[in-house]
Amino acid sequence: MELPESIKKEVEAVCREMKLTESQKKKVYERVKEVYRKSMFEPGEAIGVVAAQSISEPATQMTMRTYHAAGAAQIQVTLGLPRLMEIFDARRTPSTPTMTIYLKKEYNNPEGAKKIVSLIRETRIEDLTSEVQVDVLNGKIEIILDPEKLSEAGLTSKDLAKILKEGKLSVRASEKKLSVSVETDELSELQRVKTKVLSTVVRGIKGVKQAVVSKKDGEWVINTLGSNLSKVMEIEGVDPTRTVSNDIHEVAKVLGIEAARSLIVQEASKTLEEQGLDVDIRHLLLVADTMTVDGVVKPIGRYGVAGAKGSVLARANFEETIKHLTQAAVSGEVDRLESIVENVMINQVVPIGTGMFELIFKPPRGKK
């Protein structure tokens, strides 16, 4: 039995630290191996059930309170049970997508961080206006800009007009005013254009609603509300090797499935830890692995892992009983009764733990 790398490394480190001789080291190795062998899982172990129980048992103690300010950074993030469910459900968009942006050396100071914040935090025209007038008669929308905010953002009205023109709108810009003319006489159309204009992002990265700088372990880090990983990683000064998002699907798309897997583990263990619950990481690893084995992130639940099972009866038992039964009949499915619930249903031994053996030898009756 070989020791896994991680333990080998630890043994080496401990031996070096305790200044052990070669023969002592050999003894330590032997003893570690012995303990390791005793500490291993036993074949047949219902490892999935244990993991599921280990995660959901403490989950009954978690809070339902959704929001909480994450540390000094003041970014509100979903926490507790709702967040945990969100992770296992692999929701398309998390309710509070956030990024943690690490910076390259040159930018690792308050000024550098601020500069990057100004580059990524989205600024909408709305944020720069002081008043909006809709002229229904002439089909015009007049936007009066706030010069102070404008200069703060380092933009001029001409810049705004240029961006709006890219969106195929006819815009005329004066120093303090933008007027957008629309060829229509319907009020609803005007209103539509108005909201479109006001929500146009003129600066920063789309989706990043907030960005806050804070110091973490002697390093300047930017926490954001809203996530757009691929765009942020392109920005000069951002360390793309460490920057992460909490959006599992986005990470899977940008960084790959392995990154998504470790993000699931990280986020889940962070959520549990934050609630003061002690759950071994191996259980979370198993969940993350089942969610990602097929190369795509699959949620735990009816549309994901549980719904993709091979057994008709197992699926019918979980959810949407009728749908699974009728479909099975049409496609002529055969249930091979290879997993747990099906065998429970027909009163047979389940193929797990002590029930996993398929070969049984009955010794002939001894005659004396």
Added chain:
Amino acid sequence: MIESIEFRLLSPEMIKKLAVVEITKPELYDIDGFPVEGGIMDPRLGVIDPGLRCRTCGARAGECPGHFGYIELVRPVIHVLHAKLIFNLLKTFCSSCGRYLGEDGKKKCPHCGEEQKKIKFEKPFTFREDGKNLTPVEIRERLEKIPDEDLEKIGFKGGRPEWLVLTVLPVPPVTMRPSITLESGDRSEDDLTHKLADIIKINQHLKDNIIIGAPDFIIDDLWELLQYHVATYFDNELAGVPQARHRSGRPLKTLSQRLKTKEGRFRHNLAGKRVNFSARTVISPDPFISINEVGVPVVIAKELTVPETVRKDNIEELKKLVRNADEWPGANYIIRPDGRRKRITKENAEEIAEEISEGYVVERHLLNGDVVLFNRQPSLHRMSMMAHRVRVTPWRTFTLNLCTTPPYNADFDGDEMNLHVPQSIEARTEAELLMEVQRHIRSPRFGGPIIGCKQDHISGNYLLTRKETRLTRSEAFELLCSIGVVPEIKKEKLSGKEVFSYILPEGLNIEFRAKACRGCRKCKKENCEYDCYVVIKNGKLKTGVIDAKAIGGESGRLIDSIEKNFGTEEAHRFIDRVSQLGILYLQKRGFTIGLDDFEISEDARKKISRHIESAKQEVKKLIEKYEKGEIEILPGLTEKQSLEMHILNTLKRVLDVSGEIVAADLPENEAVIMARSGARGGIVQLVQISGCVGQMTVFGERVHRGYRNRTLSHFRPGELSAEAHGFVTNSYKTGENIFEFFFDAMSGREGLMDKSLRTKHSGYMERRLMNALQDLRLEYDMTVRDNRKIIIQFLAGEDGIDPSKSDWGKLDVRMIAKNVVG
């Protein structure tokens, strides 16, 4: 053994072949009360009345599985549950030649060139082509045209598509829709029977009308009605279809409703089953039985039995039990080698005792030492069901050791628990080897002990192992003997630590900080002035107090270490002894708390109120600042939110500071001892009782709900002060004023709401997680695979270590190295 189950569609021919009778009459019984032949309760469909024999198979009620019948439908109808599929088939196959049109359903058939008309599906069973209704007859004709090769391509392998349009309807046997005889002698029929009667009635009606050549609209209406009845027979909760109702107005429970949901056949009867040989009653504590024992009332022990085969070595004992009959320890039944059972009574006991010989089975009462499973719901983890040894008691409740309370999450305020008696040797062996309590001391969740001491056990051991505790030789001897240790004591006076050391296994070495550790900036280790650094050398407690950190459930370092180094049996013995030691010492010393224990000095009280006052002033200043618009805005928050955040932080600090004051002021009394040793309560509870209750929160904020702009009508609208938003200045001892009481109740209610909401959500999450992961198992090559045999992990948990055999999830290399080197 069943190897596999195949799911297919039933063809009309097959339905007829399966059936034993054609059902044509809607009547159930004739005037004499006998079932009508050819009716829905035809006697050939099986028997449900005891005493009668089945007309088809000759078996008695309970043995006869029942037999199907069939109804010949005059006009075909759509099978609603497959309606969506029929629609898809009509769309993707040519209406004239029946060939596959390709995935997107082309406008023109590539095979015969026929133009495809647009087909619309109106839920639940109407199909329209260019605004014209398609009748089931037409649909069936089209489906018939589809060639088998094309069906294969789209994965339709369960039969022919035209079978989805029903021409023959199977009638389920009476055994699955039994009628019940009411007290009045009336018969009450099953919902399915009612529904089938409806179908036959309409079917007959339709048939008659066709024969007499009724106008088309009448026939179409009846056909539609037949379609409705057949549809609701399959599913009575279809969207857009009025539910078929019972005479009383209650919707009928038809086929889908029988299978679906938690109360349906699948989840209620198939995935979960009822069992025999089980018992349930209230639980109560008994600290003097071992952790792996359970006290079972005699009344229960006499009812639950264990089958024991008569062998040479046990025949005498079993005879004795048989002679005792219903007197515990006795036996209830014998099973003769030919399988016949006989009840043992006082009268025939002697006779049976003489009769039994090898090969007989005696169902004897539960005896002391039998292995049983003990369980408390909700069964959230595997430790919710563990194997215990029986100890029969004269009481009427199950009793269990207090240390096994945490894994079951049980208390004794009326909790009930279940007990199951394994009936086979295999089951008993597995229960003993895999499920016994001591095997579950270490939780697989975090790799630490979950079974450990609670409350008085901890206070007792804490007091015993304090520096100043001294016992005389006889006191120590009495104490140790009563927990089963016979010591050899030479000294006249012993310290508490010395007494404690007697129950530690020899060769135990461990060092850790106690719960009572005050977190000094620089730890003085062995020389800690508070005696909070525990050092055990070779099984002798040198320094430190024993408290929750050492022996408590979910944290006990000492239990952990003993379990790891000396095995489960030693840990089992240690927990038994240490818990009893704690209790017995407390009995000797006496332990009580009263209101006096929460009395703080005048000086401290003043300090606290001064502190509260200054905090309130600070809040006032913050409000002023806010009104002037000078408040420091926190990033991402509005002015108002920032103010709230500042106020909340200021007021929350009050509790911390008061905590320090109270902790420093209270003398070491019983209440403080409990908090410090981790037996019960914490410093927060002490402060709330004697100092100040502090800020009440609802949804993580100060209290804001109530009237418009204010919490209660006693405050000015828009008032932002501490008092107006749930700050409680009083302590529980001084008593809350009316406003404070109200806010406290609000906060308390929120907690309750939160809890009941949470259990619902976490319960569903557990179900989904369980469903996703239950098939994973560890193979002999150490890979984790699912039932498709796909590898999920190459080495379980990445290093193969079972958390329930680890040190808090790790292999403690340092400890091993230390032990090796010495």
